Amino acid sequence: MTTAVYPGSFDPIHGGHLDVIRRAREIFDRIVVGVLDNEQKNYLFSVEERAQLVRQSLGPDTDITVRPFSGLAVAFATAEGATVMIRGLRAVSDLDNEFQMALMNRQLEPRIDTVFLITGFSNVYLSSSLLKDVCAHGGSIEGLVAPVVERALQTKLRSAPATRAG
Numbered sequence: 001m002t003t004a005v006y007p008g009s010f011d012p013i014h015g016g017h018l019d020v021i022r023r024a025r026e027i028f029d030r031i032v033v034g035v036l037d038n039e040q041k042n043y044l045f046s047v048e049e050r051a052q053l054v055r056q057s058l059g060p061d062t063d064i065t066v067r068p069f070s071g072l073a074v075a076f077a078t079a080e081g082a083t084v085m086i087r088g089l090r091a092v093s094d095l096d097n098e099f100q101m102a103l104m105n106r107q108l109e110p111r112i113d114t115v116f117l118i119t120g121f122s123n124v125y126l127s128s129s130l131l132k133d134v135c136a137h138g139g140s141i142e143g144l145v146a147p148v149v150e151r152a153l154q155t156k157l158r159s160a161p162a163t164r165a166g
Contacts, residue, residue, distance in 0.1 A: 009128070031064045034068075048068065077112050090123070
């Protein structure tokens, strides 16, 4: 049984992430979505909120595991018994950084391979930062995130200071 881990911040999860998760599920036996808690980052949602939004976006009938983690993604993958780490790519510009991380992960744990999945064309321009910015300025993000994420963003951004959108 092949376990794959898909680590990320997911602040918030959007259609591009969901596309990668669903396609990875067709390839691997078990998928674990790791929601990163990095104390050096300033997240809009807490790690618990982000993990819950991932679960709710995936829907009730999923067999995909969602777990918060901190530290190195490769250590999380090892703890989960994974042999594969999934990374999503939107554009060629993503590849340089992702390639560097994949090589470092291989140095740290040679038994874990990185598999890159290119998001569908309809999601290639999406980023969590862009979606937060659009929502903060009153733009519609309908269809780009799950309805639960759209509502959570609207609620959170209404209660956040005006400068807190990026």
